[in-house]
Amino acid sequence: MSQGKNVGIGMPLKWPYPIRYREETEVSADVLVLGGGLAGCFAAISAARKGLKVVLVDKSCTIHSGAAGTGIDHWMGCPANPASKITPEQYTLSPTETFRGGYSNVIATYIMARDSYDVLLELEKMGMKVRDTEDEFKGADFRDEKTKLLFAYDYENKHCVRIWGTGMKPALYRECKRLGVNIYERTMVTSLLTEGGKQGARVVGATAVNTRTGEFYIFKAKASVLCMCTPERLWIFSTEWTGLVGRDGPPTNAGDGHAMAWRAGAEFTMMERSDHEEWGGSTGIGSMMFSSGSSFATWYPCSIVDANGKEIPWVDTEGKPIPTISQRTHPAPGQDFFSLVLGGGEGGTSSVPHLIPDLAERIKKGEFALPLYADLPGMPQHERRAIFGLMVGQEGHTWAVYRNLTHAGFDPDKDLLQVYELAPAPPGWRRLRYGGLAHDWDLKTNLDGLYAAGQQIFDGCGASHACSTGRWAGNKAAEYAMRADKPVLSREQVDSEKARVYLPIERSDGIEWKELESGIAKVMQDYCGDTKTEELMNIGLKSFSEIKQAEASTLCARNPHELMRTLEVLDILTCCEIIIHASLARKASNRWLSFERLDYPEDDPPQWRKWVTLKLEDNEVKVDELSLDYYGSLKESYEAHKK
Amino acid sequence: MEKACVTPNLVTPNKPVIFDANVCNGCNRCVEVCMSDVFMPNPEKGKPPIILYPDECFYGGCCVKECPLHDKGAIRLNWPLMQRVRWKRKETGEHFRVGMLNPPPPNTRPPA
Numbered sequence: 001m002s003q004g005k006n007v008g009i010g011m012p013l014k015w016p017y018p019i020r021y022r023e024e025t026e027v028s029a030d031v032l033v034l035g036g037g038l039a040g041c042f043a044a045i046s047a048a049r050k051g052l053k054v055v056l057v058d059k060s061c062t063i064h065s066g067a068a069g070t071g072i073d074h075w076m077g078c079p080a081n082p083a084s085k086i087t088p089e090q091y092t093l094s095p096t097e098t099f100r101g102g103y104s105n106v107i108a109t110y111i112m113a114r115d116s117y118d119v120l121l122e123l124e125k126m127g128m129k130v131r132d133t134e135d136e137f138k139g140a141d142f143r144d145e146k147t148k149l150l151f152a153y154d155y156e157n158k159h160c161v162r163i164w165g166t167g168m169k170p171a172l173y174r175e176c177k178r179l180g181v182n183i184y185e186r187t188m189v190t191s192l193l194t195e196g197g198k199q200g201a202r203v204v205g206a207t208a209v210n211t212r213t214g215e216f217y218i219f220k221a222k223a224s225v226l227c228m229c230t231p232e233r234l235w236i237f238s239t240e241w242t243g244l245v246g247r248d249g250p251p252t253n254a255g256d257g258h259a260m261a262w263r264a265g266a267e268f269t270m271m272e273r274s275d276h277e278e279w280g281g282s283t284g285i286g287s288m289m290f291s292s293g294s295s296f297a298t299w300y301p302c303s304i305v306d307a308n309g310k311e312i313p314w315v316d317t318e319g320k321p322i323p324t325i326s327q328r329t330h331p332a333p334g335q336d337f338f339s340l341v342l343g344g345g346e347g348g349t350s351s352v353p354h355l356i357p358d359l360a361e362r363i364k365k366g367e368f369a370l371p372l373y374a375d376l377p378g379m380p381q382h383e384r385r386a387i388f389g390l391m392v393g394q395e396g397h398t399w400a401v402y403r404n405l406t407h408a409g410f411d412p413d414k415d416l417l418q419v420y421e422l423a424p425a426p427p428g429w430r431r432l433r434y435g436g437l438a439h440d441w442d443l444k445t446n447l448d449g450l451y452a453a454g455q456q457i458f459d460g461c462g463a464s465h466a467c468s469t470g471r472w473a474g475n476k477a478a479e480y481a482m483r484a485d486k487p488v489l490s491r492e493q494v495d496s497e498k499a500r501v502y503l504p505i506e507r508s509d510g511i512e513w514k515e516l517e518s519g520i521a522k523v524m525q526d527y528c529g530d531t532k533t534e535e536l537m538n539i540g541l542k543s544f545s546e547i548k549q550a551e552a553s554t555l556c557a558r559n560p561h562e563l564m565r566t567l568e569v570l571d572i573l574t575c576c577e578i579i580i581h582a583s584l585a586r587k588a589s590n591r592w593l594s595f596e597r598l599d600y601p602e603d604d605p606p607q608w609r610k611w612v613t614l615k616l617e618d619n620e621v622k623v624d625e626l627s628l629d630y631y632g633s634l635k636e637s638y639e640a641h642k643k
Numbered sequence: 644m645e646k647a648c649v650t651p652n653l654v655t656p657n658k659p660v661i662f663d664a665n666v667c668n669g670c671n672r673c674v675e676v677c678m679s680d681v682f683m684p685n686p687e688k689g690k691p692p693i694i695l696y697p698d699e700c701f702y703g704g705c706c707v708k709e710c711p712l713h714d715k716g717a718i719r720l721n722w723p724l725m726q727r728v729r730w731k732r733k734e735t736g737e738h739f740r741v742g743m744l745n746p747p748p749p750n751t752r753p754p755a
Contacts, residue, residue, distance in 0.1 A: 013686070016683045016684050060678045060679075063676055063709075065678055069705070070678075070703035070704060070705055070708075136755055166708075211680065239654055239698040240656070240698070250703060251701055252679065291722075291728060309733075373731060375733070385755055389752070389754050390754065390755040392754075399704055399708060399754075400702060400703065400704025400708075403707070403720070405728075406749060406751070407750075408746055408749070409746045409750060411747075414732055415731065415732055416731045417730045418729045561695075561696065
């Protein structure tokens, strides 16, 4: 077989696209959607349905872009489906689940809990498969026979739906096209434009650069919806592990949205929250997410056995042994319901049944022999097929896992897949997961004309959250656009951004983006790692300030693709600075936020039970606070803003 | 006398996908749908794309999925050596590994 040589290696190639650095295209819209993932597509769709002129800008290719661009297996937070036994209010305010001591985004969680079933039905109409129409799982404990919906985790309460999510992005893409959304792909947004060019003023558009031609775009809009992802490449970076970070998110998730919103004066919260990478194995150095045996998430509730076939016991929330497979998917006696806790925090208790927590010690004592394996053959037939055939087949980048493993001869009916997730990641390997924009019930930020959804807002996580908040924010942005004044751009602001964007291609003797990114990651590990102090974090900020003036001012890029990566790393640097500022501002440890201050060890003291918010005002960091219950009353607020 | 050649160090791993140039018709669909934009079209029309940024691949597989000829083997995802996981047949205790020589026959069952 001819394998096609890697022609690029060692041989200079001619850039395949026309180069159009600095050439300008100006585009006008009623609603401008920035980011083309799940939230962005839904925002664009809901605004377009109101008959408005909608432009969507995507750094990647919209048919498969975003955190769920390759697929998704769970539709979490769907208590409004007809088979569910819990209410959206129960789901949102459950102390052991989503509420997390009050450190959760109640507004967005409730919008998801109320709307996500309706959104799922919309996706079904767009052509995504959401139910077991072939009756392959007929009779399974996790199937609702009436609706043919399949459920995960808590089979009793049925609030998390198993879906055929590899079809989600293609369906959304088609719908955007059908509704006439004007999509600009391979176009990286670099800044938000504000009225009069002033920080904190109304957002009236954005600038962007094409990642293949280098062409410059000026977008002008009455309202904008920012729908980009939480940055993933902050504490960990390597070019020799898969996907730059080796994490489950694509490398496009560089925090561009966070950085541009910050520079425009938007207000952030929860940025001090980061989590230690619990499993070294899932960071790409051992194996890709879910490509090896597991009992977690996509692989829930798979049995795990040791090298001699001895089963690793499971326990419930209280640590009580649960010997049967069925107990893993039903609430414990006295427990109202459970779901996978996204963002439980290091101190948060997991209400999901799990493997014995002292497994590592018991292995050392000789009770279990390594290596461990996922015992798919030992699972009941429907469970086995659901885990490997459906969930692994549909989850982000495990479509390829299913294909590659089966092609290599792996047979879930006969084979035990090795578990690699045992070793914790090295110290300081953390991940920002939940920090983002503060917002009101309209998902509007503190800036007029700027709405946000998905992972762009604080505590944003999951496909159903992204789609539900995207739809909501798109509607609200459209309403605003219908009554807003004509946007007026500041040419001075455009010119200054244009000058910034093209600096790296004007230099020829300096460092490249990879070296800067590795350097940033090291600063984060050393000065904003697992334990934090005032002194350490101040050194971190000082380091970043020095790096900006020295190394980062020499960044070089040789083509539009490298320019994109270079601009990304500058955004990553900005995100890291926000994180350190936020971490300095919270002078108390907080287990719900996985936040440990050595110099302020008391956990969650009463005077710190609040959101810490921060934004730039006249380019100075301004810290403020917001009460944890600022969402007010759930049902009334939802109804009042739903209209 | 044999010749030695020299280039600066390569990024590795650098073959995230393997094209079969005999099957691939150079339609460049994979170039269009790659999230990370790791490919570029081959300057020679009809030939498989060039993998320009292999280290930016995150193995999502969109290129394979969208390839009109993927079932004929035009493109396949090639996990780096460190990602090639092992498994064991429960009944017999035989060990296997992705990438092994003489692998067991493929399991042809499609996903649910």
